Amino acid sequence: MTGQFRDPDALRARAGVAGDPNRDQHFLVDDRVLDRLPEYATEAEMDTSHVLEIGGGTGALTDRLLAVADHVTVVERDQKLAEFLNSEFAEAREDGQLTVIEGDALEVDLPDFSASVSNLPYGISSEIVFRLLPVDKPMVLTFQAEFAERMAADPGTDEYGRLSVTAGHYADVEVVEHIPPEAFDPQPAVDSAVVRTTPREPEYDVPDDEFFMRFLRAVFTQRRKTMRNAVRNTVHISGLNDGDAVVDAAEEELMSRRAGNVTPAEFAQLATLAWEVGVPGEPDA
Known part of the structure; x- marks a missing residue:
């Protein structure tokens, strides 16, 4: 499957970027992990008619999402990378399969997406989760492993907290894969994990x-x-x-x-x- 997609290292070379940890830029370069992210969505029978990707980077994941989605909207805050995505995937954009939004995912108007598959910038993990969960759409998202474990934690465990209760209020949450630092370039200082969320109504009522x-x-x-x-x-x-x-x-x-x-x-x-x-x-x- 991997051979049909653009090489992550070649994409970065064409984009002329090396990544910058100080700007929360850690590019996912492991082809096997990149291949699995869309599969976590399709195997759960998520609606992939309109997939939202936050933090498109140089497009390694975008390339794979275009193979399974009717339409992909990418939100990318880096102007240079947004311009590169528009150029690199010009054919998909001209065919109406791709939209690139340049801006901060916490501030821009998000489209009416059917699912989100994203390698998130970890610095905005909490804020973006609290923005996306109430939309009640299924998601496959990468986080720092510690954050992912807190999302899925049970009461009485050390990881259990506000994030656990909030995430569980909107969806079933499961950690489907742990990712080592070596899968990224530059390598982050922490392990990462993939979380899959499936929207559902809570088993209790709240007044507001x-x-x-x-x-x-x-x-x-x-x-x-x-x-x-x-x-x-x-x-x-x-x-x-x-x-x-x-x-x-x-x-x-x-x-x-x-x-x-x-x-x-x-x-x-x-x-x-x-x-x-x-x-x-x-x-x-």
Whole structure:
């Protein structure tokens, strides 16, 4: 399969770039890993009619996505690389199969994509996940391994945190592959991993998604405190007007635990209670 695609090293040579760790540029150059990324999408029967790729770089993954997608939209913040992608894949662009958007993926208007397959710039991992997950589209994304493990972590584990609950609120999350530094050039200082997300409704109800996310962010800022203290101490983040009312109304056993030992369903129950008795307002700016 690999032989039919452009060589990653040749692409970088034509683009005239070597990568820059200071700018979060680590090009994925291992053909075998590059081949597998689209396969993780197709084997899960993701809708590949319009695939979004964030951080196209020199197009090694773009080349493979064009083979499985009806249309690919690439978001690339580096002007030189965006121009190179337009030139290198001019035929696909002229045929209407490729769109290149020059800009920051956290700021540009994203298209109505059907799935995302991306080797993400790791510096924006958290922000881009929180932007993409609510769109409820399946994704195959590369992250630092530690970040990937936190996304998929279970309650009570060291990795479990706000990211775990937030990701699990929107989707089933699985780590499908670990990638060594040698698969990139320049090599990052950490291992990487591929995460596949499958959207689904949570097994619990919350009164308001925005408030739920705000509430999670608040209590996990004090994950070493008991939930009792975490709720009371973070009303400036959660926007609650009366943290004491929430603590008084909640179960004592739950409020004596720390956030890392509270399940997503229990967070949902507590957030619902907080919505009812804590009178949510606007958090401090």
